Amino acid sequence: MAFLIAFAGKGGTGKTTLAGLTIRYLIETRGKPVLAVDADANNCLNEVLGVNVHATVGKLREDSLQIIRNGAERPGGMSMEQLFDYEIQQSLIESKGFDLLVMGRPEGPGCYCAANNIIRKYTDKLSEAYPYVVIDNEAGMEHLSRRTTHRVNLLIIVSDPSVRGIQTAQRIDSLVNELDLNMENRVLLINRISGSEVMELQGLAESLGLQIAGTVPQDELLLHLGLKGDSVFHLPADAKALRSVYSILDTLSIR
Numbered sequence: 001m002a003f004l005i006a007f008a009g010k011g012g013t014g015k016t017t018l019a020g021l022t023i024r025y026l027i028e029t030r031g032k033p034v035l036a037v038d039a040d041a042n043n044c045l046n047e048v049l050g051v052n053v054h055a056t057v058g059k060l061r062e063d064s065l066q067i068i069r070n071g072a073e074r075p076g077g078m079s080m081e082q083l084f085d086y087e088i089q090q091s092l093i094e095s096k097g098f099d100l101l102v103m104g105r106p107e108g109p110g111c112y113c114a115a116n117n118i119i120r121k122y123t124d125k126l127s128e129a130y131p132y133v134v135i136d137n138e139a140g141m142e143h144l145s146r147r148t149t150h151r152v153n154l155l156i157i158v159s160d161p162s163v164r165g166i167q168t169a170q171r172i173d174s175l176v177n178e179l180d181l182n183m184e185n186r187v188l189l190i191n192r193i194s195g196s197e198v199m200e201l202q203g204l205a206e207s208l209g210l211q212i213a214g215t216v217p218q219d220e221l222l223l224h225l226g227l228k229g230d231s232v233f234h235l236p237a238d239a240k241a242l243r244s245v246y247s248i249l250d251t252l253s254i255r
């Protein structure tokens with residue numbers, strides 16, 4: 001069964017970038033296939049991973065509904081479920097060391113929930129076939145109540161060096177408790193540290209009962225990568241943000 005790592009946190013704190021670096025870390029240190037799941041409707045994990053998206057779960061669902069509405073013939077007399085299973089397999093974006101599943105932006109009322117249920121079902125289903133699954137979530141806490149995932153081994157809550165970022169992290173942490181979500185381990189990572197602010201924020205985080213896994217420095221190389229829309233695989237191995245993410249991940253008992 002896969003080891004599931006999910007990212008959460010306030011908007012723009014670096015969730016997608018750190019999810020990308022985590023995927024690179026797993027490929028380099030474990031050498032086993034990773035399933036990357038982009039559960040953010042404004043998908044951009046693909047950019048960070050340097051691949052193009054040709055299909056999303058949201059779009060597949062719309063197409064399937066269209067087939068039902070039109071009463072169109074399904075290939076080989078497949079059931080709707082079989083057809084969908086087949087299409088999900090086809091929609092996986094395959095790359096070196098990882099495959100990517102993208103939720104995309106579903107249209108129409110109530111569809112978010114449906115697309116979420118599908119993403120959850122297929123993350124569960126596909127996680128049987130991958131040793132590692134990394135899920136990039138959208139900003140905020142909505143995805144927790146929508147339960148994008150059933151089971152998470154490690155939730156990495158990302159904050160920027162701001163009081164608001166830490167407070168959002170704390171709200172996420174509390175919501176996980178309130179909803180009694182199945183999350184084995186939860187840690188806080190403070191990203192984009194540039195100076196002495198870290199001491200103060202660490203104090204605040206600890207007073208709110210958050211376990212800090214580590215801090216990641218502001219890194220101009222990463223900033224430029226983001227500006228150019230380039231992939232984390234192009235980041236030099238000695239980039240300081242990469243080094244600190246790798247050493248934090250080394251401590252997190254990823255099985």
Ligand SMILES: Nc1ncnc2c1ncn2[C@@H]1O[C@H](COP(=O)(O)OP(=O)(O)OP(=O)(O)O)[C@@H](O)[C@H]1O
Nearest residue numbers: 011012013014015016017139217218219222223226
């Ligand atoms: N340690 C860092 N040093 C410099 N720039 C960084 C660092 N981490 C992230 N960034 C930059 O910050 C920007 C936002 O990062 P990212 O898209 O990963 O955040 P996010 O939390 O996923 O945002 P959203 O909430 O919109 O999904 C990007 O341009 C990225 O390159």
Ligand SMILES: [Mg+2]
Nearest residue numbers: 015016040137
């Ligand atoms: Mg993001």
